[in-house]
Amino acid sequence: MIRDLTDAEARAALPLKWGRAPEGTIPAWVAEMDYAPAPAISAAVNAAAGRGMLGYPPFDHPMVGGLEEAFRGFAERHWGWEVPAGSTTLTGDVITGMRLVLEHLCPPGPVVVPLPCYPPFRTIVALAGREAAYVELDPDAQTATLDLAAVRAHFEAGARTLLLCSPHNPWGRVLTRPELEAVRDLAAEFGARVVADEIHAPLVLPGSTFVPYLSVDPDGIVVTSHTKSFNTPGLKAAQIITLRPDDTEAIRSIPFEANHGYTGLGMVAGAAAWRDSDLWLLTLRQRLDVLREDLADLLATHLPQARMRPLEATYLAWLDLRAYGVADPAAAGLDHGVMAAAGHDYHPGLEGHLRLNIATSADRLAEIVRRLGVALA
Template sequence: MTTPGGTGLVRDLTDEQARAALVCKWGLVEPDVLPAWVAEMDYAVAEPIIAALQEAVALGRTGYPAFAAGGRLGEAYAGFAGRQFGHDVDPGRVIATVDVTAGVRLALDVVVPPGPLVMPVPAYSPQLALASMCGRERRDLPVDPEAPRAELDLDRLEHEFARGARVLLLTQPHNPWGRVFTRAELEGVRDVVTRHGGWVVCDEIFAPLPLGEHEHVPYLAVEGTAEHAVGIVAASKAFNIAGLKCAQVVTGSAALHERLASAPMARNDSWSVLGVEGSVAAYTEGDAWLAEVRRTLTARRDEFAALLAAELPLARMRPLEGTYLAWVDLRAYGHDDPAARALEIGRLQISAGHDFHPGLTGHARINIATSADRLAEVVRRLRLSLT
């Protein structure tokens, strides 16, 4: 099944296919539970990626990858970044890593001096533990849940750097806010950071998925960021290949690249050769599929907003500018943990808001990357659970 007006490149998985393919999202729930939680899409993998993986396996390409920066992967990502974002990336400064979270740890451990880490919250929940894992204090930069649009509090960020913070961990497009930050917003971040001699580690895993009219601006594409920032990117979320285990660390500075590239192998040694093959195929042959998946997700976003307005009119969804993860304020329905109620009553698995912002009640993150029919069922089950 494809989106009306689509090209047919993006294909909805049936329930049976989804259970076979998405062993986490669909496999970790009971058979009667509809999953709309973990960040995977209920769509078949793009054909060029499947073909590349089949060819690699047929050749027996299942050993170690090439342990060097640049190469085919660097060339592929640089070409993709130029076409998609207008970002001029040096292919030789693209370093493979196992996944984005590992790339963030690598940057924090190897490049950023000791000191506190500023974390905008709500935040991608596994990253809430990164500061302590890297021996740093975490200082939260919260978004006011009453604000109509999630924005970075630059005054608060300035305050945190003034009192000793060393690095901002910036996720953009943001998970779970769904924000695609503008160039002007990123320039504001740059100005604060440079005034205090600070650093930015930028998780841009959802960079290929701005929705509608929105456009992603890589932080490293902003003038004056090269000497204080490391970007971590991947094809994993946009092309549904997280299990292939391959992300990329990108720098705009020869000195920073050298520090990362010369890190001991034990810090960065576990990416997959098949991940490289899949990523190269995505970056070099996936543009048409990606354009179609953006159109599909934009349609799902608009359908989801309309369904909420009709069936749960007290729900408040933040503007979803990128990703496929809707951040929804359900406090008006009077339940501190709407995700728990959705699972118990509606047999619907969504993500609890307090997992992304400890102590925050009444919110949920909902994955909309599914078929139109399933999305309607998500909202029906949510209404049954909350009203």
């Protein structure tokens, strides 16, 4: 059910991921998958385009195609979470939504950003005119967890917002209920806001359980979208989810000119993803489960000194390659026909790491790791 794209198909379908890679280089950087879209999404988008549904979406936060309804059903079926009706506000994409939330819902003061982080987190904090207060993950820690003592120290120094990524890219971790409760309690102590990016939530792999942040902390704010799990990032329709009426009112009062990036086709795609694509998603997670095992075997063969914590969610593996003594393994990989993401983009100053996108065919993954092995030998 998960169909691998050929190289030619991938070049046509994924112009950013594949277009940036020189001929002969295998791209394994940006978070897109080398798979054909879920059939229900293609069918819904094709039908909508066939009907000529290419106009502006209405202004007043409509749920065209039942996007919110579909998400509520998904959250109930997959996570047992009852999302109240009327808690979704549309925005173009998750990164825009996070920035708008920072600008309009979060108290003044520095913003705590755990590192390594998805690089745009740092950019949006700057765009929102805020100072970032970093909490660094010890690269030698057995388990990637949030250093709450460091978060507390930032709150004591005046920070009032925490950007959480749950499940975490690039840690690959699924934060547990006790961890989320501890975050909630700490934020409550300081009157701080927690903004959770849950875009990878449907990509929790067998063995781990996703806990929606808002099911633990109704004062939190979640931004999510169908686009990562269903490989639809070109179809813009992300969701800001707020349970506090004052938040919902404030976020919906943002002038249209500042929040206009969502599209009708994105809403159609989102509804088809959340409502009609469970089987495809299940099959995807089974495929990724096999690929993460393949990755462990391939690393043992070609990069035996690589270190990797268990990949609990996402298809983005965070590899510690410091044992090879190469400061920028992604640059070395590029010289040998693999385009991975440089670790220092996720954690400035951190050497010897890279983030590898494994959502490709088993053959390509094997070739990627073999080439990286040659690059670092």
